[in-house]
Amino acid sequence: MSAGNKSTNEDVLEKVGELYSSLFEHDGFGDIRIEMRILHRGQKEVILHCGKQYRFVIDAAS
Numbered sequence: 001m002s003a004g005n006k007s008t009n010e011d012v013l014e015k016v017g018e019l020y021s022s023l024f025e026h027d028g029f030g031d032i033r034i035e036m037r038i039l040h041r042g043q044k045e046v047i048l049h050c051g052k053q054y055r056f057v058i059d060a061a062s
Contacts, residue, residue, distance in 0.1 A: 015048060016034070
């Protein structure tokens, strides 16, 4: 969900599970990072960073 919509902790946990499954099935490398910061009125902003990577090893002589 975007920052403007009200989300729940369960929404975040569901998305983390989806991202994990996506990375697990990905034929390459990837990473997940979770960032949190405190906002006004007892709220927290949670940002999920998920990047897939494709890595190649090639001979330098080619």
